[in-house]
Amino acid sequence: MRFRALPGFRDFYPEQMAVRRTIEAVWHQASRRAGFQEFDGPVLESLELFTSKSGPEIETQLYAFSDKGERRVALRPEMTPTLARMVGARAGGLPKPIKWYCVPQFFRYERPQRGRGREFLQWNVDVIGASEPAADAEVMAVAIDALRMLGLGEQDVVMRVNDRRFLRRMLQSIDVEEREEPEVLGIIDKLARDPAAAKRLEERLGEKRAREILGWCERMPLGRAEELESVLEACRDYGVEAYLEPDFKTVRGLAYYTGPVWEIFDRGTQLRAIAGGGRYDELIAAFGGPDLPALGFGMGDVVLRELLQEKGLEPEAPPRVEVFVVPIGPEMLGPARQVLARLRERGVSADAPYGGTKVGKALKAADLIGARRAVLVGPEEWAEGAVRVKDLASGQEQSVRLEDLE
RNA sequence: GUGGGUGUAGCUCAGCUGGUUAGAGCGCCAGGUUGUGGUCCUGGAAGCCGGGGGUUCGAGUCCCCUCACCCACCCCA
Numbered sequence: 001m002r003f004r005a006l007p008g009f010r011d012f013y014p015e016q017m018a019v020r021r022t023i024e025a026v027w028h029q030a031s032r033r034a035g036f037q038e039f040d041g042p043v044l045e046s047l048e049l050f051t052s053k054s055g056p057e058i059e060t061q062l063y064a065f066s067d068k069g070e071r072r073v074a075l076r077p078e079m080t081p082t083l084a085r086m087v088g089a090r091a092g093g094l095p096k097p098i099k100w101y102c103v104p105q106f107f108r109y110e111r112p113q114r115g116r117g118r119e120f121l122q123w124n125v126d127v128i129g130a131s132e133p134a135a136d137a138e139v140m141a142v143a144i145d146a147l148r149m150l151g152l153g154e155q156d157v158v159m160r161v162n163d164r165r166f167l168r169r170m171l172q173s174i175d176v177e178e179r180e181e182p183e184v185l186g187i188i189d190k191l192a193r194d195p196a197a198a199k200r201l202e203e204r205l206g207e208k209r210a211r212e213i214l215g216w217c218e219r220m221p222l223g224r225a226e227e228l229e230s231v232l233e234a235c236r237d238y239g240v241e242a243y244l245e246p247d248f249k250t251v252r253g254l255a256y257y258t259g260p261v262w263e264i265f266d267r268g269t270q271l272r273a274i275a276g277g278g279r280y281d282e283l284i285a286a287f288g289g290p291d292l293p294a295l296g297f298g299m300g301d302v303v304l305r306e307l308l309q310e311k312g313l314e315p316e317a318p319p320r321v322e323v324f325v326v327p328i329g330p331e332m333l334g335p336a337r338q339v340l341a342r343l344r345e346r347g348v349s350a351d352a353p354y355g356g357t358k359v360g361k362a363l364k365a366a367d368l369i370g371a372r373r374a375v376l377v378g379p380e381e382w383a384e385g386a387v388r389v390k391d392l393a394s395g396q397e398q399s400v401r402l403e404d405l406e
Numbered sequence: 407g408u409g410g411g412u413g414u415a416g417c418u419c420a421g422c423u424g425g426u427u428a429g430a431g432c433g434c435c436a437g438g439u440u441g442u443g444g445u446c447c448u449g450g451a452a453g454c455c456g457g458g459g460g461u462u463c464g465a466g467u468c469c470c471c472u473c474a475c476c477c478a479c480c481c482c483a
Contacts, residue, residue: 007475054483061481078483106483111407113477253482272482298483328441363443378441392443 008110008118018317019308020121023150023301024103027123030146031101034138036125039100041082047072049081053286063107063118075107079124079298080280084287087128091290096129098292115272115303125277126296128284136260136279136295137234143264143275143297144240150304151313157274159240160247161262163227164278167251170216170224174209182255184213189251191217213248220246231260256280259295266307274307275299319370325352326362328378333357336377339387339405343375346406350375366392375405 005011012020031038047064063075076082079102087098102124112118125142127135140159147157167185176184184204190197191214202210222228228246235241243264252261259279266274277297285291308314323343327336336352343350351369353362359376366374376388381399389405390397 004474050483058483061483080483108482110481112475113479116482256483276482326442359442361443365443367443374443376442380441388441390442395443397442 006118008112010117010119015317019305019315020301022315023304023308024121026146026149027101027103027299030142030149031123031125034099034142034145036099036101036142038102039083039086040102040104041076041079041086043076043105044073045076045082047074049085049287050074050077052288053081061108061110063109076104077106077108079104079106079122080283081287083124083126083128084284084289087284087292088287088289091292094129096292097135098128099126100128101125115306117302121301123299123301124296126294128294129292130295131281131293133230133260134234136231137238139277139295139297140231140235140244140262141238141240143277143299144243146299147264147274150308150315152307152311154242156267156307156311157243157264158245158267159243159262159264160245160250161228161232161260162247162250163225163231163260164251164257165259166225166227167248169227170221170248171213174205174212176205176209180204185251188213188217188249189253192249216248220248222246228260252276252278254280256283256286258282262297264299266310268310271306272303274303319372321349321351321369321371323348323350323373323375324362324366324369324371325350325375325377326359326366327352327357328359328376330357332377332379332382335382339375339377339402342402342405348406363392 010016028038044067047059047062050062051058058077059074062077065073067073083100087094103121104124105119105121107119109118110116123146125139127139140161144159167188168181171181171184184201187197187201187204191201198210198214201213204210205213225246232241232244232246235244250261250263252263257278258281261278262276263273264275265271275297277295279293279295281293281295284294305314325336325339325343327333333355340350340352351371353365356362363374372392374390374392376390376397378388381387385402386399387402387405388397389400
């Protein structure tokens with residue numbers, strides 16, 4: 001075989017496409033029933049849109065190139081800059097809060113490995129122009145709603161919740177200086193996976209302060225986390241508290257979060273995060289948009305698929321057609337096509353063999369593609385304007401007049 | 407960028423210390439005679455054993471190089 005998909009890119013064969021469509025359908029449903037509107041933007045954007053905020057180093061992680069008009073462009077690696085641009089262009093005219101979602105395909109030039117390719121789908125849900133904690137809780141509930149629809153319960157996944165303001169305040173209370181914060185936050189973020197991180201924390205801050213932080217990581221000091229109180233309370237109202245786990249170690253990599261932050265993980269194995277989100281009140285303005293508070297999350301399809309597969313929850317491909325039409329004898333091929341056309345016109349998905357007229361074989365084919373019924377078109381019935389309809393599960397058959405067929 | 411692993415049929419893999427024409431299961435295709443399927447039986451197609459070089463009378467098997475893929479680290483918008 002000479003050609004294959006580029007590294008990190010995926011072919012979607014029908015079975016995989018079916019899984020993808022099911023996941024997408026759930027994402028759409030969860031968004032819409034919470035009042036979010038779908039939007040989309042260009043797959044290709046100006047390179048500068050992505051480098052302006054993240055710095056030029058990000059270019060190594062982008063599919064970036066010059067187009068024929070000498071423009072420096074890049075395939076989108078994320079949605080926020082596009083979102084900021086689009087909201088910015090119409091900010092004045094959009095009723096607040098702006099509740100938008102999208103299911104875009106992203107491209108990142110990274111080394112592929114488990115749970116990470118160079119192309120993936122990511123469900124993005126954002127609220128712009130709402131500073132109330134109820135908004136934070138709502139997007140958290142929407143993320144969980146989708147997982148629930150896919151069959152993932154609180155025993156399967158956990159949402160770890162923290163708050164950036166709380167983190168900062170706690171660090172300040174033990175005299176961690178502002179310029180040390182990013183590094184310390186980085187170490188705290190690693191504590192969950194990397195045992196060596198505790199040691200580095202101690203080297204950085206001394207034994208006393210390190211132990212203090214490790215204590216908070218061990219047991220979240222919820223009593224002191226007033227920043228999170230109303231979010232957690234609203235989550236209880238939304239009925240998703242069983243999924244929540246306040247966790248001091250959840251930081252999120254980005255520097256731009258300004259309030260609640262959260263990540264969803266599977267409870268069992270060691271997969272990457274299924275979703276992550278939080279509040280980023282300054283980000284829209286930073287990307288040149290209006291100065292509006294904002295929050296949201298992203299949920300990728302790659303890790304989610306892995307988890308569904310592990311749990312045996314992978315959606316099955318739906319049957320190709322509902323009805324399989326079986327001509328009995330070569331002279332019935334034409335009439336069978338007429339039956340097909342009639343069924344299709346009435347909205348019933350139907351298929352038939354192109355040529356072969358072996359009944360046994362046709363029924364086997366009907367089985368294979370998952371049809372529920374077979375319509376047998378034989379010369380005798382046809383002469384009287386009827387066909388035989390066979391229920392493939394029970395094997396029962398009955399004669400049906402052509403005009404009653406549906 | 408750093409480290410590790412694996413390459414044999416569409417898929418999952420077996421091929422013992424080098425030995426004739428490279429195998430299995432699943433899948434696929436075709437048959438098992440007239441207008442009735444799922445099971446079963448028979449047969450078939452399909453592999454430059456990732457590629458190149460070397461050792462040898464002889465290499466899927468040993469050595470060297472190379473490529474590809476996978477995994478972990480880094481990063482994670």
